[in-house]
Amino acid sequence: MRINKGVEWAGHACALLVPLWPDKGLSLSALAEFHDLPEPYMAKQMQALARAGIVSGGRGRSGFYALARSPAEITLLDILLAVDGDEPMFRCSEIRQNGPCGSKPAECKVPCNIAAGFWRAEEAYRASLAQVNLAALAGAVAAQLGPEKIAKAGEWIGANVRSRG
Numbered sequence: 001m002r003i004n005k006g007v008e009w010a011g012h013a014c015a016l017l018v019p020l021w022p023d024k025g026l027s028l029s030a031l032a033e034f035h036d037l038p039e040p041y042m043a044k045q046m047q048a049l050a051r052a053g054i055v056s057g058g059r060g061r062s063g064f065y066a067l068a069r070s071p072a073e074i075t076l077l078d079i080l081l082a083v084d085g086d087e088p089m090f091r092c093s094e095i096r097q098n099g100p101c102g103s104k105p106a107e108c109k110v111p112c113n114i115a116a117g118f119w120r121a122e123e124a125y126r127a128s129l130a131q132v133n134l135a136a137l138a139g140a141v142a143a144q145l146g147p148e149k150i151a152k153a154g155e156w157i158g159a160n161v162r163s164r165g
Helices: 003-019 026-032 039-051 075-083 111-129 132-145 147-161
Strands: 023-025 055-058 062-068
Touching: 003 023, 003 026, 003 039, 003 055, 003 062, 003 075, 003 132, 003 147, 023 026, 023 147, 026 039, 039 055, 039 062, 039 075, 075 111, 132 147
Parallel strands: none
Antiparallel strands: 023 062, 055 062
16 A cells, blocks of 8 residues: 555645644645645645645635644544545455456355455554544654754744734
């Protein structure tokens, strides 16, 4: 399984917006600059998050982005689905019907154990992502960074923050 790097970028952008919720946010250029990411690609991720109702705002390079709802209500699954879509990761092609010993379609009415295993794993993966919300994640990230990096990030954010309205 490979997750699009845009999902990572969107997750970091949302985590950056957590301490600013509910009435503050950052411009697109600030969100891209914070992690030294290309602005056009960050714009694409932010637009996907906006379409999914995770962030609000936008409108160009100087557009303002803020979380659209409480960080406790936004999960990593929400971010993944917003950026990568809801298509299943595994798609069964019924390969067991191919080759010299292939099964007949009538013999394949029940999913094979391989497909069923992949589907169970994907369900578990999605359920796990649904358990991680931005509020909890932001606390864990802050604990991992330590006070010096938090202070540095706080200064940078303070210099770039915008108020809603």
